[in-house]
Amino acid sequence: MVANHLEQLPTDPAADNLVEVVGLTVDFGVQEVLRDISLQVPRGEILALIGESGCGKSVLLKSMIGLIKPTSGRVLFDGRELSRLSDKILTEQRARFGFLFQQGALFDSLTVGQNIAFPLRQHRKLSLAEVELIVRDRLFDVGLPEAVVYKKPAELSGGMRKRVALARALAMDPELLLYDEPTTGLDPIMSDVINELILRTRQQYPVTSVVVTHDMHTVRKVADRVVMVHPVPRLSDGEPQIIYDGPASGLDECEDRRVRQFIRGEAGERLNELRQLRAMG
């Protein structure tokens, strides 16, 4: 009954935060990945999530759209708690998200055109001509020629696959775009193309974006705000998992040594740990 009542609640488009994470904890068996995370993403903002590999950035991103259920805490999208929505309502809500996966996650068995058309065919009753028009528009948006429509993902380069994945994420005109390491595995020029596309997408569409990345060039170029997450096993008792929340320009002057080491790419204590392990071995 409570869940049904919540589903009926009207959403408030004027509310400042499109996404609100409250006290989120996610455990995988005995492994605690996220601990008591609280975070707000205001409408229109590009938020960059940074942190060491395995600190839970991707888990946090997937939790934001209900792909991973919280062990405790809440994730609100446009004022609605995702974990309490029925399958039907959650499916409708997901038409409002776009997710760019780390490796693109394009469907191997479908062509590029069919991949981009996939969400449209799931959610909208459009004619074939209308779908084709949107597919071509989105390919144009990400700077790919029409000729790729009939190609299979395996025939494309890494950069092209990322752009097709972005075109697919944009197909439904989403309100929230989530990027999981959009520039990983790409050369510097293609990385910059992706960065430009992230910025251009925000200019063209009224979209809120969350970008998980290790690439500090991306962070400095696209992010309005940066949140750094630290791995739970490396935290001291009671310490919050978010160790930085502020503008990209403040990263260099951050008082927390771990933040400065991360953005400069310094191994720091990790080298000491390696030395100690070697000495013990």
Next chain:
Amino acid sequence: MAFQALTTRVYDAFADWGTLVMDAIVAFGGWVHFSFQTISWLVRRLPRRETLMPNFYEIGVLSLPVVALTGTFIGMVLAVQSYFQFRQLGLETRLGGVINMSLVRELGPVLAATMLAGRVGSAMAAQLGTMRVTEQIDAMDSMGANAIHYLAVPRLIACVVLIPNLTVMADFMGVVGGYFYSVMVLGIDKHHYWHNSEQYVRAWDFFSGVFKSVFFGAIIALVSCYRGFNCRPGAEGVGRAATAAFVDSFVFILAIDLLLNIALDHVYFSFWPEGARLL
């Protein structure tokens, strides 16, 4: 000290067995839940034609040659194996009844199911496992397309609808193979071969074989899809999922075969009690 070490080892062994049992129970519970979700999606909304047809082609059309070939051989092998025993008793003309009864009741359905589990079940688990590992299943969910409805339901429908046809093909080719070897090679009289077949093989035997195959098809699809959906990361995970899909399907097929045979015999004897008196 030695006693303490021994007790520790015994406790460890118990703990290991306990973990194995718990893992098996959790996996079985996960499979039951997955099967329930798949069947509930099947009832709620049928998949689109364009997602159904490739599965029909892959599962039905491409399995047909291998099922027909193995069916033919199993018919001939039955003839070879049974001939000498029956000849010693002077009953070689009864070979038709034995071969054809074994085929339509047991070997046809189980053989078709085994071939389907090996050819299609492993491929399904590997394909879905790769989709899980490369986040394609997450991508599908993130776009509001239920992955179970889109990926598992068409495979379940294709297996359930097509396995009876494959079973009929295995039965038919087995009958042809058995006839060929018995009559053409061993020289058994054609008239007696068919007369005995007609006398012993009832429509019920044929029906029970085809009926059982529907359950085998469902088991293959549900086990293989479950293994694929719950694949562990990496190439090793995909390989394990493919192997486990075949092994689990085969074990389930044999277990269900036993239960269905018992149940079908009860049904048969309750309708035709005179059949029981013949035993």
